Amino acid sequence: MKINRNFDNLVESYLFAEVASRTEKYAEQNPNKKIIRMGIGDVTLPLPTVITEAMKKAADEMADINTFKGYPSYEGYEFLRNAISGYYDSFGVKISTDEIFVNDGAKSDCGNIGDIFSDDCTVLVTDPVYPVYVDSNIMAGRKIIYARSDKSSGFCALPDKNVHADIIYLCSPNNPTGAAYTADQIKEWIAYAVENDAVILYDAAYESFITDDLPRSIFAVEGARNCAIEFCSLSKTAGFTGMRCGYTVIPNELERDGHNIKKLWYRRQSSKFNGVSYPVQRAAEAVFSPDGQQAVRKNIEYYKRNSKIITETMEKLGIEYTGGKNSPYIWITCPNGMSSWEFFDYLLEKANVVATPGEGFGDCGKGCMRFTSFASFEATKEAMDRIAKCLDGRSYFLR
Ligand code: PLP
Numbered sequence: 001m002k003i004n005r006n007f008d009n010l011v012e013s014y015l016f017a018e019v020a021s022r023t024e025k026y027a028e029q030n031p032n033k034k035i036i037r038m039g040i041g042d043v044t045l046p047l048p049t050v051i052t053e054a055m056k057k058a059a060d061e062m063a064d065i066n067t068f069k070g071y072p073s074y075e076g077y078e079f080l081r082n083a084i085s086g087y088y089d090s091f092g093v094k095i096s097t098d099e100i101f102v103n104d105g106a107k108s109d110c111g112n113i114g115d116i117f118s119d120d121c122t123v124l125v126t127d128p129v130y131p132v133y134v135d136s137n138i139m140a141g142r143k144i145i146y147a148r149s150d151k152s153s154g155f156c157a158l159p160d161k162n163v164h165a166d167i168i169y170l171c172s173p174n175n176p177t178g179a180a181y182t183a184d185q186i187k188e189w190i191a192y193a194v195e196n197d198a199v200i201l202y203d204a205a206y207e208s209f210i211t212d213d214l215p216r217s218i219f220a221v222e223g224a225r226n227c228a229i230e231f232c233s234l235s236k237t238a239g240f241t242g243m244r245c246g247y248t249v250i251p252n253e254l255e256r257d258g259h260n261i262k263k264l265w266y267r268r269q270s271s272k273f274n275g276v277s278y279p280v281q282r283a284a285e286a287v288f289s290p291d292g293q294q295a296v297r298k299n300i301e302y303y304k305r306n307s308k309i310i311t312e313t314m315e316k317l318g319i320e321y322t323g324g325k326n327s328p329y330i331w332i333t334c335p336n337g338m339s340s341w342e343f344f345d346y347l348l349e350k351a352n353v354v355a356t357p358g359e360g361f362g363d364c365g366k367g368c369m370r371f372t373s374f375a376s377f378e379a380t381k382e383a384m385d386r387i388a389k390c391l392d393g394r395s396y397f398l399r
Helices: 005-009 015-029 049-062 078-090 106-116 131-139 183-195 261-272 278-287 290-317 340-351 377-392
Strands: 100-103 122-127 143-148 167-171 199-203 228-233 246-249 321-323 329-333 368-372
Touching: 005 131, 015 340, 049 278, 049 290, 078 100, 078 278, 100 106, 100 261, 106 131, 106 199, 106 228, 106 246, 106 261, 122 131, 131 143, 131 167, 167 183, 183 199, 278 290, 290 321, 290 329, 290 377, 340 368, 340 377
Parallel strands: 122 143, 122 167, 167 199, 199 228
Antiparallel strands: 100 246, 228 246, 321 329, 329 368
16 A cells, blocks of 8 residues: 655644644743743633523433434534624625535645645645645645735735736735735636636635734625635634634535536535534524623733734834734744844843744745744733843833
C-alpha cells in the first residue's frame, strides 16, 4: 500500500512549537518573572448563561423518551438554520434557510470543501495566511499560488489579472493581519472570480468584530451569489471554540462545470458527516436570540476594549499596525527594523510579553508581529504598559 505522498509536501509549522519552547526556556531560567501571553488565538471568556441554559434544557430532552433525538439532519436542524438566516437578515443580507449547512466549525469545512473540486484546480491564498487553507490543499496535491498582502495594500491583497486561479480563499476580517476588505475591494475579487470561472471561499469567522461600515458577509456585495461560498463560525462570535459549531452558506444558483455546487456539497456531507449534536445546535440557536445576542456582544466588547488598549499603545509608540478595530487581531510592524523573532525575543526578555511572530504565517509576515485581544483586560493593560516602558520609558495605563 502507499500513503498519500502529498503529505510529504507539507511544511512543518514550527511557529507555535518554537514560541512555546522559547517561552518555556525563559520561564525556567527566570522563575520570578510573570509572563503575559498576548498571542492567544483562543477565546477566554466563558459562555453566557443564556447559552448554557439552552444546552442544559436540550440535554434534559435527550434523557426523556418523548423528546429524545437521534441523528440530526446532515445540514442541521431547521430551527438553527432559520435563526442563522434571521441573523444575516439583521445586517441586510438575504440567505434562505436551505442555503445554510450547520457544521462543527469553520476549520473543517474550509478544508473539506476541497472534496468537491478537482485536484487540478489552482488555489490562490493571500500571504500571510491562516495555514488551514494551504495545508488542506497541499494534502489534495493542488497547486497553490500566493497574493501578497503587505503594507502597500493595507494588508488587503487584490487580484492580479495576469494570474489564473480556480479557487480563491479570502479571509475578512483577516487572521492574522486584522485587515478587513471594503465592498469595492471585494467587488474586484468577484470580477476576477467571474473572469476566471473561479469560486471564492470566503472565511467570515471574525465578521462579528466589524464595527466600521464594511461588509460582514461576501453576500452583502453584488455578484457574490454566482461565485462564492461563505464559512462562518460561532467560535469567536460566541465563545464556541470548545463547543464546535459553525455554518457554511452555498447559494442555490452557484454552478460550476455543469454542476450545482450546493447539491454536490450535500452529497459530500451526507457521505462523510453526520451532523452536529442536538444540545450544541440548541445552544447555537440561543446565540441568535435577543438575549443571546446581547450577551455575546458584551463579550465581544470586552475583547474590543483590549484591542483599543493595544492600538492606543502602538499609536503612542509610533508603531505601525493594522487591525484591532474590526478584528481581535492587531498586526504590527516590528520597531527599529527588527525581524519577527528578534522582536519576539526582545518582548519576552524586556517586557515578559509573548506575541506571535508574523513570519510564521507566510513570507509577507516577515518583520511583523501578531497581538490578540483575547487575554484578560488587566493582563492586556499590564502587557501594554510594560511594552511602552521598554520602548519609550513611559507608563500609560498602570497609574
Ligand atoms: N477561520 C479562521 C480565519 C480562523 O482564525 C479560525 C480559528 O482560529 C477558524 C476559521 C476556525 O474556526 P472554528 O473554530 O469554527 O473551526
